[in-house]
Amino acid sequence: MVVSERRLLVRFFQIGSVLALAGSIHVLTLLLPWYTVRADSVSTSVLSGYLLPETLALSVAGGVLAGLSLLVTSFSQRPMAVRTVLVVLSLLGGVLAMVSPLYLGLVRVPALSVAGEPGIGFFIALFSAIVILALGGVALMTRPRVVEIPYQGYGGVSGATVSSTQPMETTSFEVAGEVEEGVVCPICYTSVEAENAVRCSSCGVVFHSGCLDAYVNINGTCPNCGRAVV
Ligand SMILES: [Zn+2]
Ligand SMILES: [Zn+2]
Structure with missing residues:
Protein backbone atom coordinates (compact mmCIF):
# COMPACT_ATOMS: atom_id res chain seq x y z
CA MET A 1 0.00 0.00 0.00
CA VAL A 2 1.57 3.23 -1.11
CA VAL A 3 0.06 6.38 0.29
CA SER A 4 1.11 10.00 0.47
CA GLU A 5 3.16 11.07 3.47
CA ARG A 6 0.31 13.19 4.78
CA ARG A 7 -2.09 10.32 4.87
CA LEU A 8 0.48 8.02 6.39
CA LEU A 9 -0.19 9.08 9.98
CA VAL A 10 -3.94 8.65 9.39
CA ARG A 11 -3.34 5.18 8.02
CA PHE A 12 -1.13 4.23 10.96
CA PHE A 13 -3.72 5.63 13.36
CA GLN A 14 -6.31 3.37 11.73
CA ILE A 15 -4.02 0.35 11.90
CA GLY A 16 -3.24 1.15 15.55
CA SER A 17 -6.95 1.36 16.37
CA VAL A 18 -7.69 -2.03 14.86
CA LEU A 19 -4.61 -3.47 16.58
CA ALA A 20 -5.83 -2.22 19.94
CA LEU A 21 -9.24 -3.74 19.23
CA ALA A 22 -7.75 -7.10 18.22
CA GLY A 23 -5.49 -7.02 21.29
CA SER A 24 -8.44 -6.37 23.59
CA ILE A 25 -10.47 -9.15 22.01
CA HIS A 26 -7.51 -11.47 22.41
CA VAL A 27 -7.19 -10.68 26.13
CA LEU A 28 -10.96 -11.08 26.61
CA THR A 29 -10.86 -14.61 25.15
CA LEU A 30 -8.98 -15.61 28.31
CA LEU A 31 -12.37 -15.58 30.03
CA LEU A 32 -13.83 -18.01 27.48
CA PRO A 33 -13.38 -21.78 27.44
CA TRP A 34 -10.18 -22.55 25.55
CA TYR A 35 -10.29 -26.31 25.98
CA THR A 36 -12.68 -28.96 27.18
CA VAL A 37 -10.83 -31.96 28.56
CA ARG A 38 -12.37 -35.31 29.36
CA ALA A 39 -10.69 -37.37 32.04
CA ASP A 40 -13.24 -40.20 31.51
CA SER A 41 -16.69 -40.59 30.03
CA VAL A 42 -18.44 -38.76 32.85
CA SER A 43 -16.24 -35.97 34.08
CA THR A 44 -15.23 -33.13 31.81
CA SER A 45 -13.58 -29.93 32.78
CA VAL A 46 -13.36 -26.63 31.00
CA LEU A 47 -10.03 -24.85 30.77
CA SER A 48 -10.36 -21.11 30.39
CA GLY A 49 -7.37 -19.22 29.10
CA TYR A 50 -6.74 -17.36 32.34
CA LEU A 51 -6.45 -20.56 34.38
CA LEU A 52 -2.94 -21.30 33.16
CA PRO A 53 -0.25 -18.82 34.18
CA GLU A 54 1.56 -19.31 30.87
CA THR A 55 -1.40 -18.59 28.60
CA LEU A 56 -2.48 -15.75 30.88
CA ALA A 57 0.96 -14.10 30.71
CA LEU A 58 1.48 -14.68 26.98
CA SER A 59 -1.96 -13.45 25.95
CA VAL A 60 -1.98 -10.43 28.22
CA ALA A 61 1.52 -9.46 27.01
CA GLY A 62 0.48 -9.96 23.38
CA GLY A 63 -2.72 -7.98 23.82
CA VAL A 64 -1.01 -5.15 25.67
CA LEU A 65 1.72 -4.84 23.00
CA ALA A 66 -0.97 -4.60 20.32
CA GLY A 67 -2.78 -1.97 22.36
CA LEU A 68 0.40 0.03 22.93
CA SER A 69 0.71 0.55 19.21
CA LEU A 70 -2.32 2.85 19.29
CA LEU A 71 -0.55 4.99 21.88
CA VAL A 72 2.52 5.17 19.66
CA THR A 73 0.53 6.36 16.67
CA SER A 74 -0.90 9.00 18.98
CA PHE A 75 2.35 10.33 20.41
CA SER A 76 4.64 10.61 17.43
CA GLN A 77 4.25 12.82 14.37
CA ARG A 78 7.04 11.11 12.44
CA PRO A 79 5.46 8.54 10.13
CA MET A 80 8.50 6.35 9.65
CA ALA A 81 9.22 6.14 13.39
CA VAL A 82 5.55 5.31 14.01
CA ARG A 83 5.73 2.66 11.31
CA THR A 84 8.79 0.97 12.82
CA VAL A 85 7.32 0.84 16.32
CA LEU A 86 3.95 -0.28 14.97
CA VAL A 87 5.54 -3.14 13.03
CA VAL A 88 7.73 -4.25 15.95
CA LEU A 89 4.92 -4.11 18.53
CA SER A 90 2.38 -5.89 16.37
CA LEU A 91 4.72 -8.64 15.21
CA LEU A 92 6.00 -9.22 18.75
CA GLY A 93 2.51 -9.02 20.25
CA GLY A 94 1.10 -11.21 17.49
CA VAL A 95 3.71 -13.93 18.05
CA LEU A 96 3.08 -13.96 21.82
CA ALA A 97 -0.69 -14.05 21.25
CA MET A 98 -0.23 -16.86 18.74
CA VAL A 99 2.06 -18.94 20.98
CA SER A 100 -0.43 -18.78 23.86
CA PRO A 101 -3.25 -20.98 22.45
CA LEU A 102 -0.79 -23.15 20.52
CA TYR A 103 1.17 -23.82 23.71
CA LEU A 104 -2.01 -24.93 25.45
CA GLY A 105 -3.17 -27.10 22.56
CA LEU A 106 0.15 -28.60 21.51
CA VAL A 107 2.06 -28.80 24.80
CA ARG A 108 -0.10 -28.60 27.92
CA VAL A 109 -3.18 -30.59 26.90
CA PRO A 110 -1.21 -33.49 25.34
CA ALA A 111 0.88 -33.59 28.55
CA LEU A 112 -2.29 -34.25 30.56
CA SER A 113 -2.85 -37.40 28.47
CA VAL A 114 -6.58 -36.91 28.38
CA ALA A 115 -8.90 -36.32 25.47
CA GLY A 116 -9.51 -32.67 24.84
CA GLU A 117 -11.06 -30.44 22.27
CA PRO A 118 -10.50 -26.78 21.65
CA GLY A 119 -13.31 -24.40 22.55
CA ILE A 120 -14.55 -21.10 21.21
CA GLY A 121 -11.98 -19.08 23.18
CA PHE A 122 -9.13 -21.04 21.63
CA PHE A 123 -10.25 -20.22 18.10
CA ILE A 124 -10.95 -16.57 18.77
CA ALA A 125 -7.57 -16.26 20.51
CA LEU A 126 -5.86 -17.82 17.51
CA PHE A 127 -7.80 -15.70 15.05
CA SER A 128 -7.14 -12.44 16.90
CA ALA A 129 -3.42 -13.33 16.99
CA ILE A 130 -3.48 -13.82 13.21
CA VAL A 131 -5.21 -10.45 12.82
CA ILE A 132 -2.53 -8.76 14.95
CA LEU A 133 0.24 -10.35 12.86
CA ALA A 134 -1.51 -9.43 9.62
CA LEU A 135 -1.84 -5.81 10.71
CA GLY A 136 1.89 -5.79 11.41
CA GLY A 137 2.34 -6.90 7.81
CA VAL A 138 0.02 -4.17 6.56
CA ALA A 139 1.97 -1.55 8.54
CA LEU A 140 5.21 -2.95 7.11
CA MET A 141 3.93 -2.60 3.55
CA THR A 142 2.52 0.90 4.03
CA ARG A 143 5.05 3.26 2.54
CA PRO A 144 4.99 6.88 1.57
CA ARG A 145 4.68 7.65 -2.11
CA VAL A 146 7.80 9.23 -3.52
CA VAL A 147 6.75 12.73 -4.43
CA GLU A 148 8.35 13.93 -7.63
CA ILE A 149 8.74 17.65 -7.92
CA PRO A 150 7.84 18.59 -11.48
CA TYR A 151 10.42 20.41 -13.55
CA GLN A 152 9.51 24.04 -13.45
CA GLY A 153 11.29 25.22 -16.60
CA TYR A 154 12.54 28.73 -17.26
CA GLY A 155 10.86 31.38 -15.24
CA GLY A 156 9.15 28.81 -13.09
CA VAL A 157 9.30 28.65 -9.37
CA SER A 158 12.92 28.48 -8.31
CA GLY A 159 14.07 25.31 -6.61
CA ALA A 160 14.53 26.99 -3.27
CA THR A 161 10.84 27.68 -2.85
CA VAL A 162 9.75 24.17 -3.78
CA SER A 163 9.99 22.34 -0.53
CA SER A 164 8.39 19.20 0.75
CA THR A 165 8.10 20.75 4.17
CA GLN A 166 5.69 23.60 3.71
CA PRO A 167 5.35 26.27 6.38
ZN1 LIG B 1 -8.01 19.83 5.56
ZN1 LIG C 1 -15.89 8.51 10.57
Missing part, protein backbone atom coordinates in the same frame (compact mmCIF):
# COMPACT_ATOMS: atom_id res chain seq x y z
CA MET A 168 2.76 25.28 8.96
CA GLU A 169 -0.55 26.57 7.65
CA THR A 170 -3.62 26.43 9.81
CA THR A 171 -7.22 25.43 9.29
CA SER A 172 -10.41 25.07 11.25
CA PHE A 173 -13.46 22.83 11.11
CA GLU A 174 -17.04 23.89 10.75
CA VAL A 175 -20.37 22.08 10.76
CA ALA A 176 -20.76 20.80 7.21
CA GLY A 177 -24.45 21.67 6.92
CA GLU A 178 -25.15 19.77 3.73
CA VAL A 179 -23.41 16.56 2.76
CA GLU A 180 -23.69 15.03 -0.67
CA GLU A 181 -25.06 11.50 -1.01
CA GLY A 182 -22.44 8.75 -0.67
CA VAL A 183 -19.69 10.79 0.98
CA VAL A 184 -17.56 8.59 3.23
CA CYS A 185 -15.50 9.65 6.22
CA PRO A 186 -11.79 9.17 5.33
CA ILE A 187 -11.07 8.01 8.89
CA CYS A 188 -13.59 5.20 9.34
CA TYR A 189 -14.73 4.66 5.72
CA THR A 190 -18.43 4.73 6.57
CA SER A 191 -20.92 7.17 5.11
CA VAL A 192 -21.32 10.63 6.60
CA GLU A 193 -24.73 12.13 7.38
CA ALA A 194 -25.29 15.87 7.60
CA GLU A 195 -26.15 15.85 11.31
CA ASN A 196 -22.71 14.72 12.48
CA ALA A 197 -20.50 16.05 9.70
CA VAL A 198 -17.73 18.63 9.92
CA ARG A 199 -15.78 20.14 7.05
CA CYS A 200 -12.17 21.28 6.87
CA SER A 201 -12.20 24.94 5.86
CA SER A 202 -8.96 24.49 3.88
CA CYS A 203 -9.34 21.29 1.93
CA GLY A 204 -13.11 20.94 2.16
CA VAL A 205 -13.02 17.27 3.12
CA VAL A 206 -15.91 16.07 5.30
CA PHE A 207 -15.42 13.89 8.40
CA HIS A 208 -17.61 12.51 11.18
CA SER A 209 -17.27 14.97 14.03
CA GLY A 210 -16.51 12.09 16.43
CA CYS A 211 -13.80 10.60 14.20
CA LEU A 212 -12.26 14.02 13.62
CA ASP A 213 -12.29 14.95 17.32
CA ALA A 214 -10.43 11.79 18.21
CA TYR A 215 -7.84 12.43 15.52
CA VAL A 216 -7.40 16.16 16.19
CA ASN A 217 -7.12 15.67 19.95
CA ILE A 218 -4.15 13.43 19.31
CA ASN A 219 -2.51 14.88 16.21
CA GLY A 220 -3.73 18.48 16.10
CA THR A 221 -3.95 18.49 12.31
CA CYS A 222 -6.50 17.92 9.54
CA PRO A 223 -6.22 14.22 8.61
CA ASN A 224 -6.47 15.10 4.92
CA CYS A 225 -4.45 18.26 4.28
CA GLY A 226 -2.23 18.15 7.37
CA ARG A 227 -2.79 21.80 8.30
CA ALA A 228 -2.68 22.58 12.00
CA VAL A 229 -6.12 22.96 13.55
CA VAL A 230 -6.62 26.23 15.41
Whole structure:
Protein backbone atom coordinates (compact mmCIF):
# COMPACT_ATOMS: atom_id res chain seq x y z
CA MET A 1 0.00 0.00 0.00
CA VAL A 2 1.57 3.23 -1.11
CA VAL A 3 0.06 6.38 0.29
CA SER A 4 1.11 10.00 0.47
CA GLU A 5 3.16 11.07 3.47
CA ARG A 6 0.31 13.19 4.78
CA ARG A 7 -2.09 10.32 4.87
CA LEU A 8 0.48 8.02 6.39
CA LEU A 9 -0.19 9.08 9.98
CA VAL A 10 -3.94 8.65 9.39
CA ARG A 11 -3.34 5.18 8.02
CA PHE A 12 -1.13 4.23 10.96
CA PHE A 13 -3.72 5.63 13.36
CA GLN A 14 -6.31 3.37 11.73
CA ILE A 15 -4.02 0.35 11.90
CA GLY A 16 -3.24 1.15 15.55
CA SER A 17 -6.95 1.36 16.37
CA VAL A 18 -7.69 -2.03 14.86
CA LEU A 19 -4.61 -3.47 16.58
CA ALA A 20 -5.83 -2.22 19.94
CA LEU A 21 -9.24 -3.74 19.23
CA ALA A 22 -7.75 -7.10 18.22
CA GLY A 23 -5.49 -7.02 21.29
CA SER A 24 -8.44 -6.37 23.59
CA ILE A 25 -10.47 -9.15 22.01
CA HIS A 26 -7.51 -11.47 22.41
CA VAL A 27 -7.19 -10.68 26.13
CA LEU A 28 -10.96 -11.08 26.61
CA THR A 29 -10.86 -14.61 25.15
CA LEU A 30 -8.98 -15.61 28.31
CA LEU A 31 -12.37 -15.58 30.03
CA LEU A 32 -13.83 -18.01 27.48
CA PRO A 33 -13.38 -21.78 27.44
CA TRP A 34 -10.18 -22.55 25.55
CA TYR A 35 -10.29 -26.31 25.98
CA THR A 36 -12.68 -28.96 27.18
CA VAL A 37 -10.83 -31.96 28.56
CA ARG A 38 -12.37 -35.31 29.36
CA ALA A 39 -10.69 -37.37 32.04
CA ASP A 40 -13.24 -40.20 31.51
CA SER A 41 -16.69 -40.59 30.03
CA VAL A 42 -18.44 -38.76 32.85
CA SER A 43 -16.24 -35.97 34.08
CA THR A 44 -15.23 -33.13 31.81
CA SER A 45 -13.58 -29.93 32.78
CA VAL A 46 -13.36 -26.63 31.00
CA LEU A 47 -10.03 -24.85 30.77
CA SER A 48 -10.36 -21.11 30.39
CA GLY A 49 -7.37 -19.22 29.10
CA TYR A 50 -6.74 -17.36 32.34
CA LEU A 51 -6.45 -20.56 34.38
CA LEU A 52 -2.94 -21.30 33.16
CA PRO A 53 -0.25 -18.82 34.18
CA GLU A 54 1.56 -19.31 30.87
CA THR A 55 -1.40 -18.59 28.60
CA LEU A 56 -2.48 -15.75 30.88
CA ALA A 57 0.96 -14.10 30.71
CA LEU A 58 1.48 -14.68 26.98
CA SER A 59 -1.96 -13.45 25.95
CA VAL A 60 -1.98 -10.43 28.22
CA ALA A 61 1.52 -9.46 27.01
CA GLY A 62 0.48 -9.96 23.38
CA GLY A 63 -2.72 -7.98 23.82
CA VAL A 64 -1.01 -5.15 25.67
CA LEU A 65 1.72 -4.84 23.00
CA ALA A 66 -0.97 -4.60 20.32
CA GLY A 67 -2.78 -1.97 22.36
CA LEU A 68 0.40 0.03 22.93
CA SER A 69 0.71 0.55 19.21
CA LEU A 70 -2.32 2.85 19.29
CA LEU A 71 -0.55 4.99 21.88
CA VAL A 72 2.52 5.17 19.66
CA THR A 73 0.53 6.36 16.67
CA SER A 74 -0.90 9.00 18.98
CA PHE A 75 2.35 10.33 20.41
CA SER A 76 4.64 10.61 17.43
CA GLN A 77 4.25 12.82 14.37
CA ARG A 78 7.04 11.11 12.44
CA PRO A 79 5.46 8.54 10.13
CA MET A 80 8.50 6.35 9.65
CA ALA A 81 9.22 6.14 13.39
CA VAL A 82 5.55 5.31 14.01
CA ARG A 83 5.73 2.66 11.31
CA THR A 84 8.79 0.97 12.82
CA VAL A 85 7.32 0.84 16.32
CA LEU A 86 3.95 -0.28 14.97
CA VAL A 87 5.54 -3.14 13.03
CA VAL A 88 7.73 -4.25 15.95
CA LEU A 89 4.92 -4.11 18.53
CA SER A 90 2.38 -5.89 16.37
CA LEU A 91 4.72 -8.64 15.21
CA LEU A 92 6.00 -9.22 18.75
CA GLY A 93 2.51 -9.02 20.25
CA GLY A 94 1.10 -11.21 17.49
CA VAL A 95 3.71 -13.93 18.05
CA LEU A 96 3.08 -13.96 21.82
CA ALA A 97 -0.69 -14.05 21.25
CA MET A 98 -0.23 -16.86 18.74
CA VAL A 99 2.06 -18.94 20.98
CA SER A 100 -0.43 -18.78 23.86
CA PRO A 101 -3.25 -20.98 22.45
CA LEU A 102 -0.79 -23.15 20.52
CA TYR A 103 1.17 -23.82 23.71
CA LEU A 104 -2.01 -24.93 25.45
CA GLY A 105 -3.17 -27.10 22.56
CA LEU A 106 0.15 -28.60 21.51
CA VAL A 107 2.06 -28.80 24.80
CA ARG A 108 -0.10 -28.60 27.92
CA VAL A 109 -3.18 -30.59 26.90
CA PRO A 110 -1.21 -33.49 25.34
CA ALA A 111 0.88 -33.59 28.55
CA LEU A 112 -2.29 -34.25 30.56
CA SER A 113 -2.85 -37.40 28.47
CA VAL A 114 -6.58 -36.91 28.38
CA ALA A 115 -8.90 -36.32 25.47
CA GLY A 116 -9.51 -32.67 24.84
CA GLU A 117 -11.06 -30.44 22.27
CA PRO A 118 -10.50 -26.78 21.65
CA GLY A 119 -13.31 -24.40 22.55
CA ILE A 120 -14.55 -21.10 21.21
CA GLY A 121 -11.98 -19.08 23.18
CA PHE A 122 -9.13 -21.04 21.63
CA PHE A 123 -10.25 -20.22 18.10
CA ILE A 124 -10.95 -16.57 18.77
CA ALA A 125 -7.57 -16.26 20.51
CA LEU A 126 -5.86 -17.82 17.51
CA PHE A 127 -7.80 -15.70 15.05
CA SER A 128 -7.14 -12.44 16.90
CA ALA A 129 -3.42 -13.33 16.99
CA ILE A 130 -3.48 -13.82 13.21
CA VAL A 131 -5.21 -10.45 12.82
CA ILE A 132 -2.53 -8.76 14.95
CA LEU A 133 0.24 -10.35 12.86
CA ALA A 134 -1.51 -9.43 9.62
CA LEU A 135 -1.84 -5.81 10.71
CA GLY A 136 1.89 -5.79 11.41
CA GLY A 137 2.34 -6.90 7.81
CA VAL A 138 0.02 -4.17 6.56
CA ALA A 139 1.97 -1.55 8.54
CA LEU A 140 5.21 -2.95 7.11
CA MET A 141 3.93 -2.60 3.55
CA THR A 142 2.52 0.90 4.03
CA ARG A 143 5.05 3.26 2.54
CA PRO A 144 4.99 6.88 1.57
CA ARG A 145 4.68 7.65 -2.11
CA VAL A 146 7.80 9.23 -3.52
CA VAL A 147 6.75 12.73 -4.43
CA GLU A 148 8.35 13.93 -7.63
CA ILE A 149 8.74 17.65 -7.92
CA PRO A 150 7.84 18.59 -11.48
CA TYR A 151 10.42 20.41 -13.55
CA GLN A 152 9.51 24.04 -13.45
CA GLY A 153 11.29 25.22 -16.60
CA TYR A 154 12.54 28.73 -17.26
CA GLY A 155 10.86 31.38 -15.24
CA GLY A 156 9.15 28.81 -13.09
CA VAL A 157 9.30 28.65 -9.37
CA SER A 158 12.92 28.48 -8.31
CA GLY A 159 14.07 25.31 -6.61
CA ALA A 160 14.53 26.99 -3.27
CA THR A 161 10.84 27.68 -2.85
CA VAL A 162 9.75 24.17 -3.78
CA SER A 163 9.99 22.34 -0.53
CA SER A 164 8.39 19.20 0.75
CA THR A 165 8.10 20.75 4.17
CA GLN A 166 5.69 23.60 3.71
CA PRO A 167 5.35 26.27 6.38
CA MET A 168 2.76 25.28 8.96
CA GLU A 169 -0.55 26.57 7.65
CA THR A 170 -3.62 26.43 9.81
CA THR A 171 -7.22 25.43 9.29
CA SER A 172 -10.41 25.07 11.25
CA PHE A 173 -13.46 22.83 11.11
CA GLU A 174 -17.04 23.89 10.75
CA VAL A 175 -20.37 22.08 10.76
CA ALA A 176 -20.76 20.80 7.21
CA GLY A 177 -24.45 21.67 6.92
CA GLU A 178 -25.15 19.77 3.73
CA VAL A 179 -23.41 16.56 2.76
CA GLU A 180 -23.69 15.03 -0.67
CA GLU A 181 -25.06 11.50 -1.01
CA GLY A 182 -22.44 8.75 -0.67
CA VAL A 183 -19.69 10.79 0.98
CA VAL A 184 -17.56 8.59 3.23
CA CYS A 185 -15.50 9.65 6.22
CA PRO A 186 -11.79 9.17 5.33
CA ILE A 187 -11.07 8.01 8.89
CA CYS A 188 -13.59 5.20 9.34
CA TYR A 189 -14.73 4.66 5.72
CA THR A 190 -18.43 4.73 6.57
CA SER A 191 -20.92 7.17 5.11
CA VAL A 192 -21.32 10.63 6.60
CA GLU A 193 -24.73 12.13 7.38
CA ALA A 194 -25.29 15.87 7.60
CA GLU A 195 -26.15 15.85 11.31
CA ASN A 196 -22.71 14.72 12.48
CA ALA A 197 -20.50 16.05 9.70
CA VAL A 198 -17.73 18.63 9.92
CA ARG A 199 -15.78 20.14 7.05
CA CYS A 200 -12.17 21.28 6.87
CA SER A 201 -12.20 24.94 5.86
CA SER A 202 -8.96 24.49 3.88
CA CYS A 203 -9.34 21.29 1.93
CA GLY A 204 -13.11 20.94 2.16
CA VAL A 205 -13.02 17.27 3.12
CA VAL A 206 -15.91 16.07 5.30
CA PHE A 207 -15.42 13.89 8.40
CA HIS A 208 -17.61 12.51 11.18
CA SER A 209 -17.27 14.97 14.03
CA GLY A 210 -16.51 12.09 16.43
CA CYS A 211 -13.80 10.60 14.20
CA LEU A 212 -12.26 14.02 13.62
CA ASP A 213 -12.29 14.95 17.32
CA ALA A 214 -10.43 11.79 18.21
CA TYR A 215 -7.84 12.43 15.52
CA VAL A 216 -7.40 16.16 16.19
CA ASN A 217 -7.12 15.67 19.95
CA ILE A 218 -4.15 13.43 19.31
CA ASN A 219 -2.51 14.88 16.21
CA GLY A 220 -3.73 18.48 16.10
CA THR A 221 -3.95 18.49 12.31
CA CYS A 222 -6.50 17.92 9.54
CA PRO A 223 -6.22 14.22 8.61
CA ASN A 224 -6.47 15.10 4.92
CA CYS A 225 -4.45 18.26 4.28
CA GLY A 226 -2.23 18.15 7.37
CA ARG A 227 -2.79 21.80 8.30
CA ALA A 228 -2.68 22.58 12.00
CA VAL A 229 -6.12 22.96 13.55
CA VAL A 230 -6.62 26.23 15.41
ZN1 LIG B 1 -15.89 8.51 10.57
ZN1 LIG C 1 -8.01 19.83 5.56
